[in-house]
Amino acid sequence: MIFQQGVDSLARAESLDRFASGLQGWVRRAYRAAGRTGSRLANALYGTWLGHPFHPVVTDIVVGTWTATEVLDALHALSGRHVFARCADASLLTGVGAASLAVLSGLTDWQHTAVRPRRVGLVHAIANMGITLLQATSLTLRLLGARRAGRALSGLSYGVLIASSYLGGEMVGKYRIGVNRAPVDQVPQQFVPVMAEHDLPENQPLRVEAAGVPVLLVRQGDRIYAMHATCTHLGGPLPQGTLVDGAIQCPWHGSRFDRRTGRVVRGPASFPEQCLATRVRDGQIEVGPPSGLGRCRHEPAGATVPEAAQAVAAPAR
Numbered sequence: 409m410i411f412q413q414g415v416d417s418l419a420r421a422e423s424l425d426r427f428a429s430g431l432q433g434w435v436r437r438a439y440r441a442a443g444r445t446g447s448r449l450a451n452a453l454y455g456t457w458l459g460h461p462f463h464p465v466v467t468d469i470v471v472g473t474w475t476a477t478e479v480l481d482a483l484h485a486l487s488g489r490h491v492f493a494r495c496a497d498a499s500l501l502t503g504v505g506a507a508s509l510a511v512l513s514g515l516t517d518w519q520h521t522a523v524r525p526r527r528v529g530l531v532h533a534i535a536n537m538g539i540t541l542l543q544a545t546s547l548t549l550r551l552l553g554a555r556r557a558g559r560a561l562s563g564l565s566y567g568v569l570i571a572s573s574y575l576g577g578e579m580v581g582k583y584r585i586g587v588n589r590a591p592v593d594q595v596p597q598q599f600v601p602v603m604a605e606h607d608l609p610e611n612q613p614l615r616v617e618a619a620g621v622p623v624l625l626v627r628q629g630d631r632i633y634a635m636h637a638t639c640t641h642l643g644g645p646l647p648q649g650t651l652v653d654g655a656i657q658c659p660w661h662g663s664r665f666d667r668r669t670g671r672v673v674r675g676p677a678s679f680p681e682q683c684l685a686t687r688v689r690d691g692q693i694e695v696g697p698p699s700g701l702g703r704c705r706h707e708p709a710g711a712t713v714p715e716a717a718q719a720v721a722a723p724a725r
């Protein structure tokens with residue numbers, strides 16, 4: 409309770425804003441200066457290739473390996489058997505490697521946050537950088553023969569890690585950073601008409617509602633594509649975005665989603681967008697349930713029912 413009150417006052421601390429915005433600017437400039445390589449690195453650290461944020465994957469490894477280090481250190485102290493010391497060093501080293509990746513991926517995600525999550529995330533990041541340095545120092549001390557000092561430093565770092573993990577949980581649980589913001593469980597259960605076909609312009613995303621679900625529609629050539637209208641990253645309005653190289657680009661932080669499958673083409677989003685099936689009946693565009701992620705039917709606007717059914721059923725060559 410007292411700890412939570414401390415976290416809440418941290419979130420209200422406007423004094424952190426100047427430093428936070430300076431650091432965010434630095435992270436963005438660094439990625440921009442790295443050009444295409446920076447963009448590839450950022451996508452890797454966001455987890456766009458994984459379809460899931462990368463940060464929690466590596467933080468799990470950090471917590472797991474450093475917990476193992478504590479247990480192995482205790483076993484070594486109790487038994488004196490050197491094998492425990494060697495295993496403790498190995499898990500500590502693995503944790504330092506994973507923690508370096510966690511710091512990088514965390515900073516990459518954090519650059520897009522604002523106000524309260526930005527303040528909490530800043531303290532979380534600084535604590536994690538400090539812990540990583542302490543653990544690297546502990547490893548060096550152990551290798552130099554000062555095992556007792558190394559163990560003490562690891563114990564101290566582990567305590568700070570628990571507190572910092574709480575801040576990480578606050579970022580996800582309270583501020584919903586790193587969660588899918590699209591209404592994933594809301595899809596129309598059957599085809600419903602949403603608008604007249606001739607009213608949908610070419611290459612211009614439009615927002616409609618299908619059975620109460622906000623949906624983005626876009627026409628390209630003779631195909632009409634549909635997907636959830638809310639960006640999976642931080643909930644940006646995709647229909648206000650643009651079509652870039654065949655992908656829908658979010659107007660907030662520039663994530664791009666493949667118009668046909670909803671797959672993330674460019675981060676910061678890591679979760680794919682749910683695509684929906686479309687068809688045209690009696691001059692009306694209808695939006696319906698997907699047959700599975702990345703398997704959405706988009707019948708040609710002018711197709712008759714049998715033709716479209718044959719096209720969908722035809723095996724890929």
Ligand code: FES
Pocket residue numbers: 520639640641642643644658659660661662663675676677
């Ligand atoms: S809300 Fe961040 S990219 Fe869409």
